[in-house]
Amino acid sequence: ALVLPTLGHEPRHRVARSRVAPALVMAALSVCRVAALAPAARGTTPRSRVVPSAPGGPSAAASRGASVVARASKLSLIATGANIPHPDKVAKGGEDAWFVRITKNGGGEMYVADGVGGFNEQGVDPGLYARVLTYEAAKAKEAASRNPLNRGDPKKLIQAAQEATKLPGASTMVVVECDGTKIRGANLGDSGFRVVRGGDVVFATPAQEHYFNCPYQLGYEPLSEDTDVAADADEFEFTVKPGDLVIAGTDGLFDNVFDDEIAAVATAAVASVAGAGALSAARAASEQLAAVARKHAEDPLFESPYAVEAAAEKAGGAAKQKGPMGLLNAFAGAAASAVTGKKLGGKMDDITVVVGAVVATDAAKEDIAAAEKVSAALQKTADQVRKRAAGEEAKTMRSVNLRQQMDAALKEKVAEKELKEKKQAAAPPEFAPAVLAKMDAPTLRKLLDERGLPTSGKIERLRERLGAVKRGN
Numbered sequence: 274a275l276v277l278p279t280l281g282h283e284p285r286h287r288v289a290r291s292r293v294a295p296a297l298v299m300a301a302l303s304v305c306r307v308a309a310l311a312p313a314a315r316g317t318t319p320r321s322r323v324v325p326s327a328p329g330g331p332s333a334a335a336s337r338g339a340s341v342v343a344r345a346s347k348l349s350l351i352a353t354g355a356n357i358p359h360p361d362k363v364a365k366g367g368e369d370a371w372f373v374r375i376t377k378n379g380g381g382e383m384y385v386a387d388g389v390g391g392f393n394e395q396g397v398d399p400g401l402y403a404r405v406l407t408y409e410a411a412k413a414k415e416a417a418s419r420n421p422l423n424r425g426d427p428k429k430l431i432q433a434a435q436e437a438t439k440l441p442g443a444s445t446m447v448v449v450e451c452d453g454t455k456i457r458g459a460n461l462g463d464s465g466f467r468v469v470r471g472g473d474v475v476f477a478t479p480a481q482e483h484y485f486n487c488p489y490q491l492g493y494e495p496l497s498e499d500t501d502v503a504a505d506a507d508e509f510e511f512t513v514k515p516g517d518l519v520i521a522g523t524d525g526l527f528d529n530v531f532d533d534e535i536a537a538v539a540t541a542a543v544a545s546v547a548g549a550g551a552l553s554a555a556r557a558a559s560e561q562l563a564a565v566a567r568k569h570a571e572d573p574l575f576e577s578p579y580a581v582e583a584a585a586e587k588a589g590g591a592a593k594q595k596g597p598m599g600l601l602n603a604f605a606g607a608a609a610s611a612v613t614g615k616k617l618g619g620k621m622d623d624i625t626v627v628v629g630a631v632v633a634t635d636a637a638k639e640d641i642a643a644a645e646k647v648s649a650a651l652q653k654t655a656d657q658v659r660k661r662a663a664g665e666e667a668k669t670m671r672s673v674n675l676r677q678q679m680d681a682a683l684k685e686k687v688a689e690k691e692l693k694e695k696k697q698a699a700a701p702p703e704f705a706p707a708v709l710a711k712m713d714a715p716t717l718r719k720l721l722d723e724r725g726l727p728t729s730g731k732i733e734r735l736r737e738r739l740g741a742v743k744r745g746n
Contacts, residue, residue, distance in 0.1 A: 350381035350451040350629035351551035355559040357624045368400035369625035370407045379634030382450040387523040389443040402442025410434035427459035432503035443490040461506040463488035466521040474532040517631040525624035528579035529569040551630040551640040558628040570619035580617030700743040
C-alpha cells in the first residue's frame with residue numbers, strides 16, 4: 274500500500290542536538306551553493322571518520338547503450354555509500370549490498386539490500402544473493418528508462434530483481450528514486466530510509482517484521498515457496514527540497530543509531546566538508562554514520578534502538594513498536610533495568626549507509642558528473658560479481674529443475690492413486706445383496722478367506738464385509 278508522507282513512521286529519538294553554522298552546511302552540499310541548495314541545517318559536531326570499505330552492491334550499469342531521451346528531473350540525488358562488515362565477515366566483504374545510479378538528466382536512485390545471515394548455516398553466501406538483487410533492480414531501472422511508457426517505480430524494480438535473482442539465499446531490500454521534486458521508495462524488511470532536513474528527520478520508513486528480529490525477506494520462489502514477495506513491500510512518496518539528505522541503510526545502522534543522532538551526525542558531517550561539493554558531503558555523511566553505528570555496536574553499555582526494542586519485547590511489548598519513541602524509550606529503558614539489571618548494548622552487524630544529497634539539477638552539473646563516475650566504478654565490480662554468480666545460478670536451476678521433475682512425478686503418482694480409488698468407489702459390488710442373503714456362514718467365510726479378508730464374526734457381519742468387496746478388486 275502507498276504510505277503518504279503524513280503517515281510516515283515516527284522517527285526514533287534519543288540524543289540532543291547542537292547547531293552548525295548554516296553557511297557551512299549550505300556550502301558543503303554543492304559547489305553550486307545558492308542555486309542548488311536550501312540554506313541552513315542543524316547538527317552535532319563532527320565525530321571521527323572511518324575509511325569506507327569496498328562497496329558491497331553490484332547492480333546495473335549507469336549506461337548500457339543507447340536509450341530513449343528522458344526528461345530531466347528538477348532535483349537530483351548525489352549519492353554514495355559506506356559499508357563496514359561484521360568483524361567475522363570482513364574477508365568476504367560482509368553480506369550487505371548497495372548501489373547508486375544517476376544519469377546526466379539528474380534524478381537518481383539508491384539501492385540497499387541486507388543478506389540474511391542464517392543461510393550461512395546451509396553453506397550459502399547470502400551476500401551474493403543481496404549483491405545480485407541490487408544489480409538486477411538497477412538493471413531493470415536502466416531498461417525502464419529506455420521506455421517512456423514504463424516508469425519503473427521502486428516496487429516494480431524490487432519485483433523484477435526478485436524474479437531475476439535465481440540463487441539460494443534471502444535479503445531485505447530498499448529502493449529510493451528521485452523524480453521531479455519527489456522521492457519515491459519501496460521497502461521490504463528492516464532496512465529503510467530517512468529524510469533529514471534542517472537537522473531533523475522529517476520522514477522515516479517503518480520496519481517490516483513477522484515478529485521481533487525476523488524481518489520480511491525476499492527469496493527465489495521456486496526454492497522457497499513461503500518467501501515474502503515484492504508485492505509485500507511498503508511504498509512511499511515524499512516531496513524533497515534542495516539541501517535535504519536522503520539516508521538509506523540496513524538494520525546495522527537503524528538498530529544502533531537513533532533518528533535524532535542520524536540527523537545530527539549527517540548534518541555535522543556535511544558541514545565538515547563545506548565547499549567540497551555534494552558528492553563529498555554525501556560521502557562524509559555516509560562514512561560518519563557508519564562509524565558511529567559501529568562504535569555503538571561495539572559498546573556493551575550503549576542503550577541502542579535494538580536494546581530498547583529487545584527490552585520491550587522481553588517485558589511483553591510488541592516487536593518494533595510504533596508510536597512516539599519518547600514513550601517507548603521510557604517504558605523500555607525501565608524494562609531493561611527491571612528485566613536484565615543492565616543495559617543491553619548495541620547490535621554487532623554488517624553496517625551499510627547510503628546518503629543522497631538533494632540538489633537542483635540545473636545547478637549541479639558538476640556534481641552529477643562526479644556521481645556518474647561513482648556509479649560507473651561500482652558497475653565494474655557489479656558486473657564481475659554477476660558473472661561469478663552465473664555458476665551458482667546454473668547449479669540452482671539444475672536443483673530447481675530436478676525438484677520440479679520430482680514434484681511432477683509425485684503429483685502424477687498421487688493422481689493415479691486417486692483415480693484408482695475413485696474407480697474402485699464407483700465400481701458395482703461383486704455380490705448383490707439378494708445373493709448374499711442366500712449364503713450361509715461357511716460359504717461366506719470361504720469367500721472372505723479367498724479374498725484375504727477376516728472370517729470371524731456373526732453372519733450379518735460376514736455379509737456386510739463381503740458386500741463391501743467391489744467387482745474387479
